[in-house]
Amino acid sequence: MGKNRLEAFSDGVLAIIITIMVLELKVPHEASLDALKPLLPVFLSYVLSFIYLGIYWNNHHHMFHATRHVTGGILWANLHLLFWLSLFPFTTGWMGENHLAPMPTAVYGFVLLMAAIAYFILQRAIIAQQGPGSLLAAAIGKDWKGKLSPVLYLAAVPLAFVNPWVSDGLFIFVALMWLVPDRRIERVLAKREKE
Amino acid sequence: MGKNRLEAFSDGVLAIIITIMVLELKVPHEASLDALKPLLPVFLSYVLSFIYLGIYWNNHHHMFHATRHVTGGILWANLHLLFWLSLFPFTTGWMGENHLAPMPTAVYGFVLLMAAIAYFILQRAIIAQQGPGSLLAAAIGKDWKGKLSPVLYLAAVPLAFVNPWVSDGLFIFVALMWLVPDRRIERVLAKREKE
């Protein structure tokens, strides 16, 4: 079974999620700069989630670049990932509207954690399908970013009740960590093509 | 006429339906865990409908994998299916907001039933176009899942007025039945490719 429709469907869902988040930025009725002020935390949450979804799209893109065939299991692992990502508009809106209060921040972190776990499961499903000598396994290597991220999200959930800014700092740190483009897969692919 | 645009359009519509359902999860104004409690039935309905739409996307994917050409009749049978699926966000939201009350549960079941019938019509239209020796007909075989599902949905509609939990149980049962990946089409295709 080809991977094209899976990629097209995932691109569609990610494009919609990243775009409907902006609907949480409710148009204010007044025309003054003051009317924008209460929207600032909503806007900042939007920026953070936009970057996270951009990272997921980027990594998804790279992961399926190193994938030839998809099975029923991979289709469902992918839908499972899309499910958690589809909750981003909700958690982003809730965290933004409540000015980064503890509970919404913790729930935001929880959904990030679940998405990271879903991504990990999808990665394992592809590697399992590829068997020994898996291109993807070689490409991700030790995958320390993939392993560190869920640990930091997990830490961010209880820390939100101590101080939500610590959790927000962790979210920003993980995002920056991934923003450094992940050249591992490109590198391994380029190497194999040479051989 | 090629099937690519039909697939692309269907992927687009399904991606949007699966994603705008999440807009029914209205962001609460308070930042406490209590504020999430009334959203629980909405969330559970969302999970159920997400799984159903995932199943439809999966089966649609497999069905058109076994299809080469599309006719005007197939295009309209496909739009007819998309129409009933497009009502999922409405019925999901209504059932969720009313904590799985009888009438919304019955209407939810009715829309599931109509979607199942539309899927069946689409399947017959493709088989009719393929004529004797239809690849799709061979692939789906006796199609007991496809025949049992509408019967269970039909039963769930009146049962919602006896006890909506019985209907919900049936919806969950049918979803689980389909979640077992449908390897029939993959198997028949693989077999034919060998021959």
Next chain:
Amino acid sequence: MGKNRLEAFSDGVLAIIITIMVLELKVPHEASLDALKPLLPVFLSYVLSFIYLGIYWNNHHHMFHATRHVTGGILWANLHLLFWLSLFPFTTGWMGENHLAPMPTAVYGFVLLMAAIAYFILQRAIIAQQGPGSLLAAAIGKDWKGKLSPVLYLAAVPLAFVNPWVSDGLFIFVALMWLVPDRRIERVLAKREKE
């Protein structure tokens, strides 16, 4: 310049328009059948517009099937068509919410008229680009459906103030007229391929 991205973008926009219309079907707060009654005209308007958008998608699909190259003019003629189609959710919602009152019905007809004109312009732009011996010109032939439809929409606008049901009848009549699949393009294409 290839036509693929134009088709993909149009499919995306049409998929979104056809789907967000359903958001006008606001989830009622009560769980009774009575709560659905005021939604009936909204639902019927939704069905009508869904069919119209299905027809546009179908015809668009056929038209670009008979098109090889696109120019800047064709891109803009296509965007112009998408603009008028993007107003369907608004006019559908307005007509539905006001139980098919005269003014919303007239505006609904006006937007149908503008979309039909935009479709006609797009068709002429493609035929002009193809020059003499245009495949599309041969395929559409006398195009009596394309010529009759705007006349009927134009009649429906003032008739809405006499009796909106007459206009609604015209809208339904035109939709049924197009639902008969348009085999002209398929036929001409099949013929040319034989030659």
Next chain:
Amino acid sequence: MGKNRLEAFSDGVLAIIITIMVLELKVPHEASLDALKPLLPVFLSYVLSFIYLGIYWNNHHHMFHATRHVTGGILWANLHLLFWLSLFPFTTGWMGENHLAPMPTAVYGFVLLMAAIAYFILQRAIIAQQGPGSLLAAAIGKDWKGKLSPVLYLAAVPLAFVNPWVSDGLFIFVALMWLVPDRRIERVLAKREKE
């Protein structure tokens, strides 16, 4: 790395942005023509933003037509552009609802400016990747439109507080300037193919 998924994802996001803007045209409760009057500025803002997004889609289409390979940097430069474009529904709705008042007009201009800068960065990233003899660099030539537009947006921001109609005039002027189809890239590509 191929450009197909980048194009597909961008098309998806642009299709959604251009379509959800129409949701700011809230369906009025009354059925009279008077009920449409307060929507007029919202409608005009919608038309303007629709044209701008059409221009961006058109230029994006041409730009990637002259691009073979994409890097991680190009992916992020593209997401950066989509981020600013995703704010169009918000600024369009705010400007429209407030009848083109100074502050919303200035913010509308600011987002146009940021999108123009993001487009410029994306263009530079592609040219840098193509190295000397870049096809895109040859195609855009002196790029006076690309250089004049941000200057006019920048002027429109403070001018909104003098008279918002001056800013609106500038926005319309820039849109008209771009509506003249950009044949540079087509011309250079056609020339190279001949050689």
